[in-house]
Amino acid sequence: MAEKLVQTKKSYYVDDGQKRGPLTMFRLRHHPHGKHLFGQCVDRRLALWNLEAETVKVKKGEYVVGSLVCPHAAGWIRGFDVHPAGDSIVTGGSDRQLRLWKWEGDRPSEEPSAASAAHAGWIEAVAFSPDGTRLATVGADKQLKLWDAGKLSLVAAAPAHIGYPRDLAWTPDGSRIVTGGEDGQLLVWNPEGLQPVAAITFGQVNDQQGQNPPLSGVYRLTISRDGRWLAAAGAKQTALFELATGQGVALVKEAGVDVAFHPQHDLLAVGEGQLHVWRYDADKFSPQPLSGEKEKDGKPKPLSLPSLSGREIANLKRGDYGQGIRFLADDRRMAVAKADGIVELWELTG
């Protein structure tokens, strides 16, 4: 049983030599075959690293240097996913384009095998269904769309969220999709016909006014390996819910923005500048109905839930604005991305 995290010797970095600041990371995914890691960053392309490659000395230090793949013509990639069988990668960008790329052994194809002008606004998140036959996307047009994953042909679409949607995830059995957005709502969908099943109020909504408004509502979400728990991260806290009932379970205060469940163990990683890794104790979870109370301005009152049951096994400092957490295929390692464009690997040890 993993009880602590130790940083490995290798770190990963990508740069195309352009003068425009670091390639700040947002999301990480690994290829299911285990050797490759992808990063979504402030660019129209994905970063790709061979996890087993040797480090080289570059201006910033000694790193495994990656390449930039899956290009869009303009804007930034906002969401991407790797097919569960590893056959393809899908990217969605602020250019409204959904692009499917074949995996060619050690890198994606140079040209997309399929493409679609998927949304009338930035594509915010994309995810393959667990069986790989479907693809779900949410866009700034506030639509949830379901696609044939092989052809990128549209299967269904439904209006979702009042504000911009920010993330989505499938349950491991493929029976539900959950979307979250700036409106503070978590919407649960039946993929058959894209029927809404339930709405869970996360809150933390703001009007995005002023110089540095905090993120509004749900920014990232993830579902546990048994499909029972839903974790949603907002600007300053992360909340756990029981997905089947929509009831609240726990709050992790002062840790938001980024969140990931471990695919094999009861581990939850949460946080941005400080990344907290918890071994949670699901036996002690006691789901409770949400109050549904609202403030005078109509916004939901802050959630009142107990702290997360369990034990914090690690508290990693990755610096402000760090985003991107991925537990890798070997179940031993966790990739952590940072705002300076560097990805670190941490190893779970006994």
Added chain:
Amino acid sequence: MTISHTISRRLLLQGGVAGGMACGGFGRLFGAESADQARQRQKHVILLWMSGGPSQFETWDPKPGAPTGGPHLTIPTSLPGIHFDEFMPQLARLAERMVTIRTMTTKNGDHSAGSFLAQTGHEPSRVIAPSPHWLAMAAHEIPAADPTLPAFVNINREQDVLTNPGAGFLGPKYQQLFCPGNGAPPEDLPSASAAELAALQAREELRERLSAGFRTGRDPRLLDAHDSNFSRMGSLVASSEVFDISREPATDVERYGRTRWGRDCLLARRLVERGVPFVRVQHQNGLAWDKHRRAFDCQRHITTEFDTAAGALIDDLIERGLWERTLVVCMGEFGRTPEILGQGPPGRNHYTKNWALSFGGCGVKEGAVIGKTNENGTEITDRPVSIHDLFCTFYSVLGIDPHKELTFEGRPIPLVENKLGQPIREVL
């Protein structure tokens, strides 16, 4: 009995007395026709102030596809080949009515100093007296057609005297009247009832009597400037309906956007429509456009909000026949870096080397796009425009000699610092 007591209650309610007192005589009461004509000739300015420094990349000079371009895409404007940020559909539609300057260049990247420079035409450290806001200067140079109204109104709060310069050496007579924002009227403004006006009049007479002795041996110019604020109170109370946007149709409120900014732009239109010459509207509080951190996501909101209300305002000015004599200016104090670094990426830091703004109306050449920057937006490749050029242009549009000198304490002070700059000939 003073002469004011012989005026009818009806005139009191119309604000005639207070206004007459304010301008020191009653001749205007009998010159309604000429007053109307003067109002028809009145030039106006609405400054839509984007405090903090809006990014040229995410407004008027986007570089989609460039490494520095960021995630925002562009949309075509009404001008062939010209694109704006994708979250500016209204201003893109109205581009053919506006001037777009893509090559503003300044040197001061500090918010306070940059804001002062961009609103006065003077560096804060180089003046022998505090420079006035250019709209206070305009109020000084262009007598208001309707002196019962405030000449210069500021809507929404600002950081400090540098980010929103006041009347400076022009004195309190040209100080902006402050409205707190969200479409609200000046704070603590009494209702325009006959009783309030009569009480105000009585207090004013008492104050004048008590002050008479104080004037002996003192500089009458300073005292007059001070007194002008009191005498303007009557006209302000009488004209309080000018500030009441609840009288505007709900459809207009909707068009401007149900936001604080939308209500403020609607108030600006109402003020100008009723004769207030110069209005500055501050977009959101503080340095809202200063997007060092997480710039691009929240920029979607601020740009959309700005665009919705600014577009509705320009539409209304055109539709209501005010466009030909109202200059609308959309700008902040500088631009933002091509590098997407920020103080917590992704964002953009301050950049003065080249930045962008837009203005239109009041007879400027519509659809002009001034200047070009290079592929990554790091350098000007054609037609730099200095802040002094900009102020020379603004003053010229208003019919004011930009290099005119005023005198303060015996020293000549030009409207534009050191008589620098030339009007942008392409837009005049």
